Amino acid sequence: MGDRSVFERADFLSRRRARILPFLGVIYIAQQASYLTMAPGPAHRTVDQLKISAWLVLSAILLAALATNGFWLQPREVRSMIDDEVARSNRSDAMRFGFVFAMLTCIAVYLITMFEPVAGRDAVHVVMSDGLGAALLRWGWLERAAHRNG
Amino acid sequence: MAERLANCLKEKRAALGLTQAELAERVGVTRKTVNTVENGIFTPSATLALKLAVALNVPVEQLFWIER
Numbered sequence: 538m539g540d541r542s543v544f545e546r547a548d549f550l551s552r553r554r555a556r557i558l559p560f561l562g563v564i565y566i567a568q569q570a571s572y573l574t575m576a577p578g579p580a581h582r583t584v585d586q587l588k589i590s591a592w593l594v595l596s597a598i599l600l601a602a603l604a605t606n607g608f609w610l611q612p613r614e615v616r617s618m619i620d621d622e623v624a625r626s627n628r629s630d631a632m633r634f635g636f637v638f639a640m641l642t643c644i645a646v647y648l649i650t651m652f653e654p655v656a657g658r659d660a661v662h663v664v665m666s667d668g669l670g671a672a673l674l675r676w677g678w679l680e681r682a683a684h685r686n687g
Numbered sequence: 688m689a690e691r692l693a694n695c696l697k698e699k700r701a702a703l704g705l706t707q708a709e710l711a712e713r714v715g716v717t718r719k720t721v722n723t724v725e726n727g728i729f730t731p732s733a734t735l736a737l738k739l740a741v742a743l744n745v746p747v748e749q750l751f752w753i754e755r
Contacts, residue, residue: 542712544708544711544712544717547717548708548711548717548718548719551717551719555719618715618716618717619717621715621716621717621720622716622720622729622731622732622735623716623717623719623720623723623729624717624719624720626729680719682728683719683720683722683723683728683729684719684722685722
């Protein structure tokens with residue numbers, strides 16, 4: 538990739554992101570199955586604590602990528618070209634979609650608490666996973682659509 | 688009635704013998720941005736519309752117009 542111009546490199550990375558994002562969203566959401574199968578209650582085993590920590594780190598990285606466009610190790614001019622008008626518009630749309638999805642999940646969790654108690658950490662986990670997962674899937678969908686019919 | 692920003696980007700680009708990638712490089716965006724503008728999926732900002740017009744050497748009002 539060293540001989541490529543800034544434009545070629547940005548285009549290559551943008552296409553690769555469009556291919557990867559939907560899978561990343563699905564994997565992220567599927568990963569929540571392991572959280573749901575953990576022993577209930579606040580006293581989780583060490584292995585469960587590790588799983589939660591891994592989820593938290595992954596969520597923070599994905600959130601940062603969504604908020605800043607990612608590609609932190611790329612030169613500034615490449616990052617700037619990848620984050621052009623369409624990319625910014627797609628990211629904004631994805632964040633709006635994720636926010637609405639997170640709020641809908643909040644409503645669902647609130648309704649559930651009327652019938653059975655939900656731990657604070659569990660509620661946060663579900664809301665954050667749903668919101669971020671929905672935003673990633675939306676982002677991937679929009680990026681793929683933008684690259685189509687070229 | 689719904690309004691949309693129509694364009695003849697594809698025709699003007701083809702007339703100059705440019706590919707989407709070549710036009711994108713001239714303007715400083717990725718190819719997908721040119722693709723989405725051409726297909727009417729994305730409405731460009733005034734800045735991008737002017738850059739595209741300059742790159743294709745046509746007045747911006749010949750490149751974009753409002754369709755009702």
